[in-house]
Amino acid sequence: xxxxxxxxxxxxxxxxxxxxxxxxxxxxxxxxxxxxxxxxxxxxxxxxxxxxxxxxxxxxxxxxxxxxxxxxxxxxxxxxxxxxxxxxxxxxxxxxxxxxxxxxxxxxxxxxxxxxxxxxxxxxxxxxxxxxxxxxxxxxxxxxxxxxxxxxxxxxxxxxxxxxxxxxxxxxxx
Amino acid sequence: xxxxxxxxxxxxxxxxxxxxxxxxxxxxxxxxxxxxxxxxxxxxxxxxxxxxxxxxxxxxxxxxxxxxxxxxxxxxxxxxxxxxxxxxxxxxxxxxxxxxxxxxxxxxxxxxxxxxxxxxxxxxxxxxxxxxxxxxxxxxxxxxxxxxxxxxxxxxxxxxxxxxxxxxxxxxxxxxxxxxxxxxxxxxxxxxxxxxxxxxxxxxxxxxxxxxxxxxxxxxxxxxxxxxxxxxxxxxxxxxxxxxxxxxxxxxxxxxxxxxxxxxxxxxxxxxxxxx
Amino acid sequence: xxxxxxxxxxxxxxxxxxxxxxxxxxxxxxxxxxxxxxxxxxxxxxxxxxxxxxxxxxxxxxxxxxxxxxxxxxxxxxxxxxxxxxxxxxxxxxxxxxxxxxxxxxxxxxxxxxxxxxxxxxxxxxxxxxxxxxxxxxxxxxxxxxxxxxxxxxxxxxxxxxxxxxxxxxxxxxxxxxxxxxxxxxxxxxxxxxxxxxxxxxxxxxxxxxxxxxxxxxxxxxxxxxxxxxxxxxxxxxxxxxxxxxxxxxxxxxxxxxxxxxxxxxxxxxxxxxxxxxxxxxxxxxxxxxxxxxxxxxxxxxxxxxxxxxxxxxxxxxxxxxxxxxxxxxxxxxxxxxxxxxxxxxxxxxxxxxxxxxxxxxxxxxxxxxxxxxxxxxxxxxxxxxxxxxxxxxxxxxxxxxxxxxxxxxxxxxxxxxxxxxxxxxxxxxxxxxxxxxxxxxxxxxxxxxx
Numbered sequence: 050x051x052x053x054x055x056x057x058x059x060x061x062x063x064x065x066x067x068x069x070x071x072x073x074x075x076x077x078x079x080x081x082x083x084x085x086x087x088x089x090x091x092x093x094x095x096x097x098x099x100x101x102x103x104x105x106x107x108x109x110x111x112x113x114x115x116x117x118x119x120x121x122x123x124x125x126x127x128x129x130x131x132x133x134x135x136x137x138x139x140x141x142x143x144x145x146x147x148x149x150x151x152x153x154x155x156x157x158x159x160x161x162x163x164x165x166x167x168x169x170x171x172x173x174x175x176x177x178x179x180x181x182x183x184x185x186x187x188x189x190x191x192x193x194x195x196x197x198x199x200x201x202x203x204x205x206x207x208x209x210x211x212x213x214x215x216x217x218x219x220x221x222x223x
Numbered sequence: 224x225x226x227x228x229x230x231x232x233x234x235x236x237x238x239x240x241x242x243x244x245x246x247x248x249x250x251x252x253x254x255x256x257x258x259x260x261x262x263x264x265x266x267x268x269x270x271x272x273x274x275x276x277x278x279x280x281x282x283x284x285x286x287x288x289x290x291x292x293x294x295x296x297x298x299x300x301x302x303x304x305x306x307x308x309x310x311x312x313x314x315x316x317x318x319x320x321x322x323x324x325x326x327x328x329x330x331x332x333x334x335x336x337x338x339x340x341x342x343x344x345x346x347x348x349x350x351x352x353x354x355x356x357x358x359x360x361x362x363x364x365x366x367x368x369x370x371x372x373x374x375x376x377x378x379x380x381x382x383x384x385x386x387x388x389x390x391x392x393x394x395x396x397x398x399x400x401x402x403x404x405x406x407x408x409x410x411x412x413x414x415x416x417x418x419x420x421x422x423x424x425x426x427x428x429x430x431x432x433x434x435x436x437x438x439x440x441x442x443x444x445x446x447x448x449x450x451x452x453x454x455x456x457x458x459x460x461x462x463x464x465x466x467x468x469x470x471x472x473x474x475x476x477x478x479x480x481x482x483x484x485x486x487x488x489x490x491x492x493x494x495x496x497x498x499x
Numbered sequence: 500x501x502x503x504x505x506x507x508x509x510x511x512x513x514x515x516x517x518x519x520x521x522x523x524x525x526x527x528x529x530x531x532x533x534x535x536x537x538x539x540x541x542x543x544x545x546x547x548x549x550x551x552x553x554x555x556x557x558x559x560x561x562x563x564x565x566x567x568x569x570x571x572x573x574x575x576x577x578x579x580x581x582x583x584x585x586x587x588x589x590x591x592x593x594x595x596x597x598x599x600x601x602x603x604x605x606x607x608x609x610x611x612x613x614x615x616x617x618x619x620x621x622x623x624x625x626x627x628x629x630x631x632x633x634x635x636x637x638x639x640x641x642x643x644x645x646x647x648x649x650x651x652x653x654x655x656x657x658x659x660x661x662x663x664x665x666x667x668x669x670x671x672x673x674x675x676x677x678x679x680x681x682x683x684x685x686x687x688x689x690x691x692x693x694x695x696x697x698x699x700x701x702x703x704x705x706x707x708x709x710x711x712x713x714x715x716x717x718x719x720x721x722x723x724x725x726x727x728x729x730x731x732x733x734x735x736x737x738x739x740x741x742x743x744x745x746x747x748x749x750x751x752x753x754x755x756x757x758x759x760x761x762x763x764x765x766x767x768x769x770x771x772x773x774x775x776x777x778x779x780x781x782x783x784x785x786x787x788x789x790x791x792x793x794x795x796x797x798x799x800x801x802x803x804x805x806x807x808x809x810x811x812x813x814x815x816x817x818x819x820x821x822x823x824x825x826x827x828x829x830x831x832x833x834x835x836x837x838x839x840x841x842x843x844x845x846x847x848x849x850x851x852x853x854x855x856x857x858x859x860x861x862x863x864x865x866x867x868x869x870x871x872x873x874x875x876x877x878x879x880x881x882x883x884x885x886x887x888x889x890x891x892x893x894x895x896x897x898x899x900x901x902x903x904x905x906x907x908x909x910x911x912x913x914x915x916x917x918x919x920x921x922x923x924x925x926x927x928x929x930x931x932x933x934x935x936x937x938x939x940x941x942x943x944x945x946x947x948x949x950x
């Protein structure tokens with residue numbers, strides 16, 4: 050019963066997250082994770098995401114912030130998402146994150162590698178301003194090399210212009 | 224009788240020119256024998272090993288099908304070759320010439336020293352305009368006929384051959400002939416606009432024509448030594464291209480009644496770059 | 500007797516004739532307009548004494564023909580039209596037979612297989628209009644090198660007839676693109692001859708490799724990979740297959756974050772240093788890396804991103820792209836970072852500058868509105884830029900060693916995403932061709948001429 054409810058909630062949250070407007074509610078953490086798995090984006094367990102896991106992070110905070118065409122400045126929406134991320138990170142103080150900057154395919158390769166770095170850094174700097182310890186954050190730019198959406202149209206490009214935060218480990222590992 | 228003499232003269236001229244022409248071509252072969260070049264196997268430079276780890280065979284072909292062949296691995300040279308890498312021209316004997324033997328050479332028409340170039344118009348030519356847009360030969364010929372008719376009307380004299388012409392009519396005619404030759408040569412001339420600094424690649428070619436528009440002898444570069452021995456390989460090629468154009472463009476469809484004006488032609492082949 | 504008289508008369512007459520002609524000034528004509536038409540050339544199969552030699556001769560002729568045709572500067576004539584049968588290249592060709600089929604140049608050659616198995620390939624290049632031999636050369640080599648010999652023949656013909664160095668005996672490193680089993684993007688470095696022969700992978704599919712560049716001696720390449728997480732510059736020795744991340748320790752000693760990005764590195768013409776864009780605290784800046792001392796010198800300090808450096812052929816200056824003026828534009832500077840000059844001013848985003856081997860031009864890509872274009876601009880910024888190609892997507896221009904041809908990545912939208920291929924175009928914007936890679940490909944790097 051309890052499990053079922055959780056699953057439904059998880060599904061709903063996942064769907065909203067995909068639409069890039071994650072729910073604003075900020076559930077209280079129950080317990081710190083014993084061990085967060087590194088970058089496990091596989092299908093979530095029927096039981097729902099383990100608190101402190103990447104899935105949990107995606108659901109409760111939202112893992113992606115989006116950028117305008119050829120931009121690396123944060124929108125208001127992006128700041129909101131990052132504030133939730135910061136709050137989540139405050140709750141799971143062992144978690145370490147990787148912020149990956151991504152670009153759409155409408156730019157040359159090296160230019161996009163640099164632009165992606167700017168995007169990742171913009172997200173990182175904001176997280177730091179929200180109290181996240183810099184040592185917990187690493188960044189990477191994939192330029193346009195790892196698009197989430199591979200079609201050649203505006204919607205896809207908008208989705209691919211992002212900085213994506215993922216949980217890469219707890220304080221115990223690394 | 225006069226006609227026969229004239230004909231004889233003209234033909235003699237052609238004959239003489241032909242005799243000049245052939246031996247020159249015959250000599251070249253011996254000057255340029257085959258040069259042997261030793262080619263060293265350079266496996267260490269041109270062949271590469273795949274990075275470790277080895278590319279494993281994969282089922283999907285998305286990338287795989289691009290490069291499926293194994294790279295060749297030439298053996299190193301078995302032994303150092305005795306012959307030097309860049310040997311002297313090897314005496315590969317050219318065959319004896321099947322060409323007719325030279326007769327006595329005729330002195331070729333001598334040009335005056337090239338005059339200072341007249342200020343010439345260099346209409347901007349964008350490289351994009353590769354397909355030439357010069358007026359067609361038909362247009363030019365129509366034009367020249369009109370001009371000839373005009374000249375005759377103005378001077379009031381019937382055409383009596385090339386010796387008779389008034390100065391004024393001659394100038395108009397000169398311009399027309401120049402246009403005609405320009406347009407005719409544009410078809411045969413592979414210019415050097417695509418070489419670096421094409422405006423330094425102007426070359427002058429001089430040639431004589433028979434009344435039927437055929438070459439009376441091989442075209443010559445005015446400054447042959449400078450052009451063909453130039454350290455700038457593009458200039459040498461420009462010279463050869465100009466010679467080739469003058470040769471290939473024969474016969475020249477020019478009005479016979481003005482033969483005296485075009486029997487000798489100096490062409491300045493000067494590529495002009497759009498941005499200059 | 501009569502004949503003798505007639506001859507004498509003719510001689511005198513022609514002398515008189517010549518004298519008369521001297522009285523008339525030659526007609527002076529200026530010709531400024533010509534054409535850039537490809538030169539019609541005949542390439543009969545190289546001759547040979549044995550079956551094997553004949554077959555190899557035909558192979559070589561095919562490669563030479565393909566090379567010359569691909570340049571766009573030559574128009575090989577259909578062998579079906581040939582009249583004269585060339586059996587002995589030491590005989591003078593019947594030029595009229597070749598002129599009548601419109602061949603301006605004629606390449607004849609022969610293949611001999613020596614007792615030790617080695618190939619002797621000899622050829623003569625004739626001008627059929629001027630009836631002159633333009634070139635005669637002979638190559639001797641191990642039999643497996645026959646393709647290289649063919650490319651060298653093509654290079655020799657090309658050089659003799661155009662005045663510039665050929666580029667056929669060269670190789671191309673590029674990125675073979677594809678998708679893995681789970682749809683993940685694959686980017687593997689591959690290498691092949693300039694004409695698509697002898698393809699082979701340099702890297703496997705376990706990691707992405709991008710943006711290769713050749714060293715001047717063609718023995719090494721640099722490329723970028725995410726092997727260490729962040730985009731990082733690697734040096735790849737083509738001879739040994741050895742690879743190394745280049746800058747991490749140098750970045751540390753230069754006070755930079757060793758985990759920061761290092762991007763596409765290009766060699767100086769002397770091969771002793773690299774120009775590279777490296778991430779600093781204030782963005783990306785151009786650095787000079789000394790391959791001997793292994794130290795990084797920072798050349799630009801601007802808070803905007805400075806990326807994509809490329810050396811001038813004299814090694815004195817470096818062109819790069821920078822967003823310092825707002826949108827990305829191209830700039831040049833001395834190799835010590837002084838005297839920065841902006842060279843592009845147009846609308847749009849200018850990226851990927853590459854200095855031509857001739858030195859006078861810089862190739863770039865430009866993004867403006869919804870289209871991309873490939874263009875060239877004078878290195879000093881004077882004059883107007885010339886656009887050579889315009890399309891849906893363009894990236895990573897690479898010059899042929901003689902500076903006449905550009906390879907570039909071209910993208911076209913397809914239902915399942917953008918398809919990337921490598922295309923070539925000449926400096927006049929003509930002769931657009933797809934490079935013979937099997938599948939999707941990008942990021943071409945053109946080797947120097949291989950001797």
